Amino acid sequence: MTQLRRLMLEEIQRRNFTESTRRAYLRIIEDFACYFNRAPDQLGPEHIREYVAHLFRDKKLSDNSVNQTVGALRFFFVKMLKRPWRMDETPYPKKRMRLPVILSRDEVARLIESAPSPFHRTILITLYATGLRRAELAHLKIADIDSERMILHIQDGKGRKDRDVVLSPHLLDELRQHYRRLSRKPSIWLFPGGRWHTADYPITAKVCWNACREAAERAGIRKALHPHTLRHCFATHLLESGADLRTIQVLLGHSDLKQTSIYIHVSQRHLSATASPLDALPMFASRTLPSGTK
Numbered sequence: 001m002t003q004l005r006r007l008m009l010e011e012i013q014r015r016n017f018t019e020s021t022r023r024a025y026l027r028i029i030e031d032f033a034c035y036f037n038r039a040p041d042q043l044g045p046e047h048i049r050e051y052v053a054h055l056f057r058d059k060k061l062s063d064n065s066v067n068q069t070v071g072a073l074r075f076f077f078v079k080m081l082k083r084p085w086r087m088d089e090t091p092y093p094k095k096r097m098r099l100p101v102i103l104s105r106d107e108v109a110r111l112i113e114s115a116p117s118p119f120h121r122t123i124l125i126t127l128y129a130t131g132l133r134r135a136e137l138a139h140l141k142i143a144d145i146d147s148e149r150m151i152l153h154i155q156d157g158k159g160r161k162d163r164d165v166v167l168s169p170h171l172l173d174e175l176r177q178h179y180r181r182l183s184r185k186p187s188i189w190l191f192p193g194g195r196w197h198t199a200d201y202p203i204t205a206k207v208c209w210n211a212c213r214e215a216a217e218r219a220g221i222r223k224a225l226h227p228h229t230l231r232h233c234f235a236t237h238l239l240e241s242g243a244d245l246r247t248i249q250v251l252l253g254h255s256d257l258k259q260t261s262i263y264i265h266v267s268q269r270h271l272s273a274t275a276s277p278l279d280a281l282p283m284f285a286s287r288t289l290p291s292g293t294k
Contacts, residue, residue: 004039004040004041004080005026007080008025008026008080009022011075011079011080012025018156018158018160024068025075025076028072028073029073029076032051035051036051040076048073049090051073052069052070063093063094063095063096064095066093070093071092073090099265100228100229100232100266101224101229101232102229102236103225103229103230103233105237107223108128108230108233110219110220110221111124111212111216111219112125112128113219114216114218114219115211115214115218116218119181119197120210120214120215122175122178122191123191123208123211124211125174127212127230127231127234128234129170129171129234130165130171130234131231131234131235131251131252132154132165133157133158133227133228133231134205134208134209134227135205136154137191137208138191138202138203138204138205138207139202140154140190140191140202141155141188141189141190142179142187142189142190144190145167145172145175145190147167150166150167150172151164151165151166152164152165152166152167152171154253157253158253161253161255163250175190178190182197183197183198184198188200189203191207193207208227212225212226212227212229212230213226232266235251235260236263236266236267239263239264239267239270240267240269245260245261245263248263
């Protein structure tokens, strides 16, 4: 291990970053150095600008991915090397607002029923019933289930934050059935890893990806779908059922209400409650629509 890498690891540990952030930051700095074939502490703002352009132009990365890269580079140069960082020289790329893909309730039901195994079915049900991120689900512990208060405890969520989410009676029943099906009863992890789910470590987030992809293929759902899609469905369907944004924000673990407000843009209830100005024009106001037309 180089001295620079060791110092960066120590700086990350002092700030108590998550394991996923640690891996991402180290990989980003390594890729940055490899691109120029030079040690990263020998590079500067002009190299950062060239590298960011390369990520957009050649790698075709999304603005979110490039923003993470800029964040890691800023951490390295400012916190590690104690160099100044001028935002006008190396700004964060502007993010584009993309509306999430939302499944209807019928599509969610089809997805769950199309799970290739009971284990995957339980994963899909848990993702939709709680709005958890895939890493949060993978690290659920048996002790996180509070059946007395009907609460599911989320420990060390994104940003190292704990939170509680509501535990549906149907989800509790599903989790109990899931536990009975396991050939080796786990003592810690709710979703143990390994080929036969008997390991003393949890599943990886990739298992959640596979559960969604395989179920979507079997259900014939053509929409782009991944574990986070079920998180979006959880929030949108709650909003359409009358839950307020602040409650949804708490359940999702969002730090800013702005993050949660995106679901207003995809909520069918909010969209259908707004009439088009076209309908108020005299030429259309008195027109009778055909039967069955909304």
